[in-house]
Amino acid sequence: MIDKYDPTQIETKWYETWEKNGYFKPNDKGEESYCIMIPPPNVTGTLHMGHAFQDTIMDTLIRYQRMQGKNTLWQPGTDHAGIATQMVVERQLNAQGTSRVELGRDAFVKKVWEWKEQSGNTITNQLRRMGASPDWSRQRFTMDAGLSDAVLKVFVDLHEEGLIYRGQRLVNWDPTLNTALSDLEVESVEENGFMWHFNYPVADANGNATDQFLTIATTRPETLLGDTAVAVNPEDERFQHLIGQQVLLPICNRLIPIVGDEHADPEKGTGCVKITPAHDFNDYEVGKRHDLPMLNVLNKDATINKNTPEAFWGMARYEARKAVVAEMEQLGLLVEIKPHVLMVPRGDRSGDVIEPLLTNQWYVDAKTLAKPAIEAVDNGDIKFVPDNWKNTYYAWMNDIQDWCISRQLWWGHRIPAWYDENDNIYVGMSEQAVRDKHGLSDELKLTQDNDVLDTWFSSALWPFATLDWPENSKELQTYYPTNVLVTGFDIIFFWVARMIMMGIKFMDNIPFKEVYIHGLVRDSHGQKMSKSKGNVLDPIDLIDGISLDELLQKRTQGLMQDQPEKVAKIEKATRDEFPDGIKAYGCDAMRFTFASLASTGRDINFDMGRVEGYRNFCNKIFNASRFVFMNTEGHTAQPFDASQASTVEKWILSRLQHCISEYRKHMDRYRLDLASQTIYDFFWNEYCDWFLELSKPLLKTEHKEQVQSTLLYVLDQALRLLHPIMPYVTEEIWQEVRKRLKLKTESIMISAFPSVDETLIDDKAEEAITWIKNFTLGVRQIRGEMNIPPSKALDVVLAQTNETDRAHLANHNNLLKTMARLDRVSLLTEGDEEPAAATALLGQMKILIPLAGLIDKEEETKRINKQIDKVNGEIKRASGKLNNEKFVNKAPAHLVDAEKAKLEQNQVVLRELEEQLEKLKSL
Incomplete structure (x- = not known):
C-alpha cells in the first residue's frame, strides 16, 4: 500500500485492473439478475455535474448489487442527439467556409460520424475517470446497426397497425434549424412586446366595405396575411347578428367569414378574434370546426411566401410585421398599440422564435400507446421514487397528443418510407423490401423520405433494443425488465413515458420496475448551473484540480467579446469562490459528496466545503488503516471468533451490525444520503475515534491477538460497506487487509457485501x-x-x-x-x-x-476575561454590519448569512466563557 493517501497514484491503476480482469461484466453464476440502463448521454460534448451525480448514483447501486452476488449488468451507451449534433458539425463546417448543403447529404453524414467517434470517446473516458463500472464490452450507440434495425422494425410494425401515419397538421417549426419540433423541445419565455388593435371593415351583401368595423387585437400583425375568418362568441349579444356575414380583410382585400365560436371570449379584449388556422394552434382547431381554408403564408425560413400580396413576397417575418402595421396605419385601420407582456415560444436548441406551420409530418398515435402505460403505474407494476412524481407522469399521459416523430434533418434514422412519382407511400425495412412486398418493378422510380426520426423515438427503445431485440437473446431474457431507471425529472415526458409505452407495446412487459427521480445539481447558492451564468463546474476538475486562470478561461470561453460586463461579473464571482482555483480532491471525495446529497427528488446545492470534508474523510480512512496495519504486523490470520472478544470488541462488533442493517435499509430505499451518513458516522466516530483508542491498552495485554483479529475484521467489513460509494481508496486498503486475512477473493468489488449477524448484537456491551x-x-x-x-x-x-x-x-x-x-x-x-x-x-x-x-485561579480568570473581551469585539462588529441596512439589502445573500452565523457562533462562545468564569468564582 502507498505510504500516503494520494488519489492520483491509485485511481488509474485500479480502474485498469478492474476493467482488464472483466469485473464489470455480468456474473452468470448469480441466480438473481440486476440491470440498470444508463440514460445515454448525447455525443455533443462532455459530461457535466448532472451526469456525474447521476452516474455516481447508478454506479453505487450496481456495485452494491454486484457485491451481493447478483448477475449485474449496467448497460452503457450514447445517444446520437439529432438536432444538437447536426448543429455542432454545421458550425464547424461554417467556420471552415463551407456548409452541409455544399457537401451534400452523404458527405455531411460521414463528417458527423467522424466527429461522433472523437466526442463519444471523450464521454466514455470521463465516465471511466469517475469510477463508473458498466460492461464496456456491450457499449451501444443509438445509430449502431443493431439499434438502427430495431428502430426501423418498430416504425414499420407501428405503421402496419395504423399507429404511425403521415398527415398535414400544424407543428412547431424552427426557422433556424428548418425542422419540426415537439412541444417538449419548445421553451415558452416571458418577453415584452406589443398588442396591435386593427379595424376590419364589415362587408355588405355585395362584398364592399361598410363603415362598420370589427376590432381585433394581435401580437403578430404579419399573420393578418393568412387570416381566413374572424370569430365572435355565439352568446355575445354585441355580435350575434353578424355571424354568417363577412369582413373585407385589409391589405389582402379578401372576403372572410364571421363565425360563431366559443374560442372568442366576450370578457377578453374586444370579443373579436382573427383566425389564422395555418399559423396558430388554437385557430387551427377553430378552422377545423368551421371547415375554414388553411392558408400558409410563410416559407420554411419564416419569410413571406407567394400566397400573399406581391409587395410582401420574400420579406422576413418581422420586416413584414412592420410593413403590415405601416399599411394598416396608412389605411386608417390601426386603432392603437399597447405594450404587452407575452409568452414567446423559442426552440430549446436554436433559441429562435418558433412558428406554428402547416406541414406534412409523421405522427405516432400516442393516446393508444399511453393507455397501458398509464395502467402500469396505476397498478403498481412501475413505481416512482419518490412516489409524488407519478402525478407529473399522469398529468402529461392523460392529456397526451399524437407525437410528431419526423424531423427535417440529415443526421438520424432516416424514415423508412418511399414515394413514387404519384406520391404513393410505401413503408418497409428497405427499398428492396418495399419492392418485394408491393410487387414493384425495378423500373419504377422510388424516392426515400428525406426526414429523420425524432431522437426520442430511438431512445424510447433503449431498454430492449440494447439487449439485441428483436432477437430473443439470452441477455434480453435475463435482464428485461430492468430493475431501476435513474434519471432526472426533466425527462419524465421526453424519455421515461415513451420507454414505458414502447416497452409494453413490443415486449409486452414494463421496461423497468422502479423509476428513481433525482434532483438537479445547482451551485452553492442554489442557482442552476449554466454556461451563460458562468457557474458551471466540470467533475473532472474536482478530481484533478484546476488553476484559477484555467477555470476563468473555461467559464468565459465562448462569451461574446461585446459582453465585457458579463465577463467581468463571472470572473469576479469565480475569484471570490475559488481564489486559488480548485484543489485536486480525487474521485472518491467527489462521489461521496454526491452520495451525501442524494436525497430522493430534491435539487442539491453543490458545496465545495463538503468535497473538502470528504477528502479529509478519505485521509482519515487511510491513516486509520495504517494504524491497524502497524499494530497487526506478524498477526497470524485465523478464522474470526467473536466468542473470545472483550467488552470493547463486542461493542464495536455490535455497532457494526447496526451500521450494516441501517446502511442496507437506506440503500434499498435509494437513500444514498442516509447510507453515506451511516457509514461515515460509524467509521469516523465509532471505529476511529473510539475503538482504535480503546484498543490501544488492550493491544498490550494477553488479548493482543484477539484484538488484532477484531481490528482487521471490522476494517474489512467497513471497507466493503464504503466500496460502492468510494471504490478506489477502499480497494487500495483492502488489498492489504486481504493479505493479512488471507482472503481468496481478488478484489473488493467482487467480494461479498456484509450482512447482519444477529449473534453479534450485544446490548450489554x-x-x-x-x-x-x-x-x-x-x-x-x-x-x-x-x-x-x-x-x-x-x-x-x-x-x-x-x-x-x-x-x-x-x-x-x-x-x-x-x-x-x-x-x-x-x-x-x-x-x-x-x-x-x-x-x-x-x-x-x-x-x-x-x-x-x-490551576492558577487568578491567571485563569485573566485568560478567560481576555477571551471574553475578544469575543465581545467580534459580536459588536457583526452586529454593526447586520444593523446596517445598506449591507443587509445590497450585499450578496451568502455574505449576509455568513455574518449572521458568525454572530450566533460568538454569542454561544460568550455564554460558555461566562459559565467558566462562574465556575472559577465558586472554587
Whole structure:
C-alpha cells in the first residue's frame, strides 16, 4: 500500500485492473439478475455535474448489487442527439467556409460520424475517470446497426397497425434549424412586446366595405396575411347578428367569414378574434370546426411566401410585421398599440422564435400507446421514487397528443418510407423490401423520405433494443425488465413515458420496475448551473484540480467579446469562490459528496466545503488503516471468533451490525444520503475515534491477538460497506487487509457485501461502552473548559453513584483511566462533603475534578476575561454590519448569512466563557 493517501497514484491503476480482469461484466453464476440502463448521454460534448451525480448514483447501486452476488449488468451507451449534433458539425463546417448543403447529404453524414467517434470517446473516458463500472464490452450507440434495425422494425410494425401515419397538421417549426419540433423541445419565455388593435371593415351583401368595423387585437400583425375568418362568441349579444356575414380583410382585400365560436371570449379584449388556422394552434382547431381554408403564408425560413400580396413576397417575418402595421396605419385601420407582456415560444436548441406551420409530418398515435402505460403505474407494476412524481407522469399521459416523430434533418434514422412519382407511400425495412412486398418493378422510380426520426423515438427503445431485440437473446431474457431507471425529472415526458409505452407495446412487459427521480445539481447558492451564468463546474476538475486562470478561461470561453460586463461579473464571482482555483480532491471525495446529497427528488446545492470534508474523510480512512496495519504486523490470520472478544470488541462488533442493517435499509430505499451518513458516522466516530483508542491498552495485554483479529475484521467489513460509494481508496486498503486475512477473493468489488449477524448484537456491551464514552467525554469537557492539558493525569471523585455505575467502574477501571487520562478514581459515600471542583454529569452521577492546586485561579480568570473581551469585539462588529441596512439589502445573500452565523457562533462562545468564569468564582 502507498505510504500516503494520494488519489492520483491509485485511481488509474485500479480502474485498469478492474476493467482488464472483466469485473464489470455480468456474473452468470448469480441466480438473481440486476440491470440498470444508463440514460445515454448525447455525443455533443462532455459530461457535466448532472451526469456525474447521476452516474455516481447508478454506479453505487450496481456495485452494491454486484457485491451481493447478483448477475449485474449496467448497460452503457450514447445517444446520437439529432438536432444538437447536426448543429455542432454545421458550425464547424461554417467556420471552415463551407456548409452541409455544399457537401451534400452523404458527405455531411460521414463528417458527423467522424466527429461522433472523437466526442463519444471523450464521454466514455470521463465516465471511466469517475469510477463508473458498466460492461464496456456491450457499449451501444443509438445509430449502431443493431439499434438502427430495431428502430426501423418498430416504425414499420407501428405503421402496419395504423399507429404511425403521415398527415398535414400544424407543428412547431424552427426557422433556424428548418425542422419540426415537439412541444417538449419548445421553451415558452416571458418577453415584452406589443398588442396591435386593427379595424376590419364589415362587408355588405355585395362584398364592399361598410363603415362598420370589427376590432381585433394581435401580437403578430404579419399573420393578418393568412387570416381566413374572424370569430365572435355565439352568446355575445354585441355580435350575434353578424355571424354568417363577412369582413373585407385589409391589405389582402379578401372576403372572410364571421363565425360563431366559443374560442372568442366576450370578457377578453374586444370579443373579436382573427383566425389564422395555418399559423396558430388554437385557430387551427377553430378552422377545423368551421371547415375554414388553411392558408400558409410563410416559407420554411419564416419569410413571406407567394400566397400573399406581391409587395410582401420574400420579406422576413418581422420586416413584414412592420410593413403590415405601416399599411394598416396608412389605411386608417390601426386603432392603437399597447405594450404587452407575452409568452414567446423559442426552440430549446436554436433559441429562435418558433412558428406554428402547416406541414406534412409523421405522427405516432400516442393516446393508444399511453393507455397501458398509464395502467402500469396505476397498478403498481412501475413505481416512482419518490412516489409524488407519478402525478407529473399522469398529468402529461392523460392529456397526451399524437407525437410528431419526423424531423427535417440529415443526421438520424432516416424514415423508412418511399414515394413514387404519384406520391404513393410505401413503408418497409428497405427499398428492396418495399419492392418485394408491393410487387414493384425495378423500373419504377422510388424516392426515400428525406426526414429523420425524432431522437426520442430511438431512445424510447433503449431498454430492449440494447439487449439485441428483436432477437430473443439470452441477455434480453435475463435482464428485461430492468430493475431501476435513474434519471432526472426533466425527462419524465421526453424519455421515461415513451420507454414505458414502447416497452409494453413490443415486449409486452414494463421496461423497468422502479423509476428513481433525482434532483438537479445547482451551485452553492442554489442557482442552476449554466454556461451563460458562468457557474458551471466540470467533475473532472474536482478530481484533478484546476488553476484559477484555467477555470476563468473555461467559464468565459465562448462569451461574446461585446459582453465585457458579463465577463467581468463571472470572473469576479469565480475569484471570490475559488481564489486559488480548485484543489485536486480525487474521485472518491467527489462521489461521496454526491452520495451525501442524494436525497430522493430534491435539487442539491453543490458545496465545495463538503468535497473538502470528504477528502479529509478519505485521509482519515487511510491513516486509520495504517494504524491497524502497524499494530497487526506478524498477526497470524485465523478464522474470526467473536466468542473470545472483550467488552470493547463486542461493542464495536455490535455497532457494526447496526451500521450494516441501517446502511442496507437506506440503500434499498435509494437513500444514498442516509447510507453515506451511516457509514461515515460509524467509521469516523465509532471505529476511529473510539475503538482504535480503546484498543490501544488492550493491544498490550494477553488479548493482543484477539484484538488484532477484531481490528482487521471490522476494517474489512467497513471497507466493503464504503466500496460502492468510494471504490478506489477502499480497494487500495483492502488489498492489504486481504493479505493479512488471507482472503481468496481478488478484489473488493467482487467480494461479498456484509450482512447482519444477529449473534453479534450485544446490548450489554453497548451499554457499558456508552457509559465509558460519556464518562470520558465528561472529563474531556472539564479539561477543555478549564484549560487543563490533555496529558495531565487527574484525580476524579464520583458522587451519587448507583449500582450500575459502580459495576462499570469495577469492570473497566483501567480502561477508563487510560481513555480519560486519570490517576485515581475515588467514590464519595453518603454524607461526605463534595470538594470544590469542576463538575460533569453522567445520568445522576457527578464527575468531580477538584481544581485546588490544579490551576492558577487568578491567571485563569485573566485568560478567560481576555477571551471574553475578544469575543465581545467580534459580536459588536457583526452586529454593526447586520444593523446596517445598506449591507443587509445590497450585499450578496451568502455574505449576509455568513455574518449572521458568525454572530450566533460568538454569542454561544460568550455564554460558555461566562459559565467558566462562574465556575472559577465558586472554587
